[in-house]
Amino acid sequence: SQQGEEDPQALSIQEGENATMNCSYKTSINNLQWYRQNSGRGLVHLILIRSNEREKHSGRLRVTLDTSKKSSSLLITASRAADTASYFCATDSSGGYQKVTFGIGTKLQVIP
């Protein structure tokens, strides 16, 4: 079963605005990762945050993790039309390389 649940499921914003997507999960995790997927394509790894980390930055991306609430957020600042894609959070459970479970995703549309 899918553990992660992203919200919103769809998000439409103007270019230049910030986009925030949230992800909630149910069980204890080792890591949480965010991926993007352009329509009909493979996955692109964006960022990984470990369970003992609270915030991480990578370029225009900012990820937060709240293990007490079992939630994470992905913020894309100064969005561009090229950021239009689906974004998924994925979790893997504690202990070695366990299976990675994906959420249902947020479809982001950035309007030029």
Add this chain to the structure above:
Amino acid sequence: GAVVSQHPSRVICKSGTSVKIECRSLDFQATTMFWYRQFPKQSLMLMATSNEGSKATYEQGVEKDKFLINHASLTLSTLTVTSAHPEDSSFYICSAASNSYGYTFGSGTRLTVV
């Protein structure tokens, strides 16, 4: 960085035939490989986990006799969809796990069964 090569990227086959999809880790050894399928506008659903030299572990509801997984080496895993039917049409993605690079995903295979 790590690269996982997945082939073919697209395949169209006739109903009743079998299709093999390859997932190959380039320049690194993958201790574990995962296979996912994704229906249109949906998330990725884990099908099975495979470790080199041992039988794959399938998720509930996934038919192991229909989706044959072979993980013959630390750099290659294959998924064979046997006796394919139109409802097997989907996007299949593999992922390779390693100590050095974590999880690396292939670019996916679009299977269409006609």
